[in-house]
Amino acid sequence: MAELAIGIDIGGTKVAGGVVDATGHILTRARRSTPHRSTSPQVVEDTIVECVDELLAGVEGHRVVAVGVGAAGFVGADRGTVVFAPHLSWRNEPLRERLQARVAAPVTIDNDANAALWAEARFGAALGESHVVMITLGTGIGGALLVDGRINRGRHGIAGEFGHMQVVPAGLRCECGNRGCWEQYASGNALVREARDLIAADSPVISDLRARLGADDGALTGPFITEAAQAGDPTARELLADVGEWLGVGLANLASALDPGRFVVGGGVSAAGELLLAPARDAFRRQLPGRGYRPEAQIVLAQLGAEAGLIGAADLARTGG
Template sequence: MSLAIGIDIGGTKVAGGLVDEEGNVIARARRDTPHRSTKAAVVEDLLVSVVDELDAVAERDSLGDVSAVGIGAAGFVGADRSTVVFAPHLSWRNEPLRENLRARCTHPVFVDNDANTACWAEWRFGAVRGESHLVMVNLGTGIGGAVLFDGEIQRGRYGIAGEFGHMQVVPGGLRCECGNRGCWEQYASGNALVREARSLLAAESPMAHDIADTLGGDLTKLTGPMITEAASAGDATAAELLAEIGTWLGTGLANLASAFDPSAFVIGGGVSAAGDMLLGPAREAFRKQLPGRGYRPEARIAQAQLGNEAGLVGAADLARSAVKGNVA
């Protein structure tokens, strides 16, 4: 069996897995994400420990040979698939990660943006298998994204393509962590969902009584999944908040359709767990905002299927493909 190791570095956890050629994760390893002040060498020690653990499992259980290691990291990864230019959760700044790890691993190593790896996984094994022109939008704390055309990830000249969350949709709008105002992720992300719910709670709106009762008055406990759960249980206000986020999502997708003309959008990330409560309003807004609507083919909008493991599955498969010379 041909295996590859995929590692997904998120804000709270580092998830690793042994992945076969069909995209199945047959062994897993997990570590907590180090604090952003942690030195780069310490983070590399952690990654090597994950690789070593999964290598040992493959050898112990006679699962097959490991051909490559792929790493998906949140942040800016250079077009060389080697250098982490900037990682918001870690201290990496122009970090030559691939070179450093290659000196310590027996396998070829490839580094990529985590949205690219998730997009690849959904194209190879998930919700948009086989689509020719694909855009992925990941709705988490912020918004990440990726573009795939004719079987190749489009990384841009400097490797930083797909940062859709920082398109300006409201001139002079809400301040974003990137330093600008009115960015898309201020209106269509998990942070936006929680912010809007907290504003209702802080105003002691009667519309938010059910959510307030769940929290016991402690606004710091509020999370996006709680709002989704409340909406699923019939809370009209929670459903309205999700619909508002969905409307902003659809508006942004219409802009992306103008730029890329894809055959499909795939929506991933934690907020996508809301399913049609989010995607229904998104599709409606998309149709209303799409330029030339009624006179052009309309891209389908699909919910991602692979969940939290998409990043590591895609990282592994991209690395395997690179070793075979097929890639991406």
């Protein structure tokens, strides 16, 4: 049980932690609900420390060499400051410094998408490829970049915010303040918004999905639409195909800029599997500049699921990646 590290993955709704060995295997887990976004940074910090203490107690007698935290937000180049977190109350928060005062092992902070990509590169779908772009499709779109086998964080530490590339000039308004961002067309929010628009228009094409939904409009979520599509609902499949096409358009843009060998697609929406990726690959091939005369990046599903973030955070802290 040498070379153990703790990984903490902080999302908008949960704090998930685990003790991870050098092979990426999780030995023990802890989980807490994420304090509401209006709470103080201190409350979130307390929640993280609670998870770390519980995990340390679970491997008492064994040495934990590092603690890695993956945060859903902009993490500065110092890998210690959370510059901005849209779903939490962190604004230029010196999180590593505050945690280090309360945790015995060395602490490292990173963006959650960077952590997920590192896990996939070390133990999952990106294994063996040196140039990788990871896209995480959830409420919005997150991303991360591997270049020559190392995470590329950019000059200021916040590279990979691919969801805010503009793909439609003067398009839909995005929470970031701009219009036409990629995540407004290829995310879980986009999937649900399109379904709601069809229901509001009383479109007959959505009658089967509406019947499946029943009277509870609150049940209309990305996972609900994905489950309906997997059960054969034609409109749910069409909605996923639309999101997949927009995904492919964005990936073609990224291929032009970054020329990766592989795209790894994770996040909650990726649970749709080939219902999402097949139309994405088709759109990617149609939009790719120089198509037919250049190598094409693979587009594959992430393998490590919801635990990629904590595995990667632990391994980054342990290896210094």
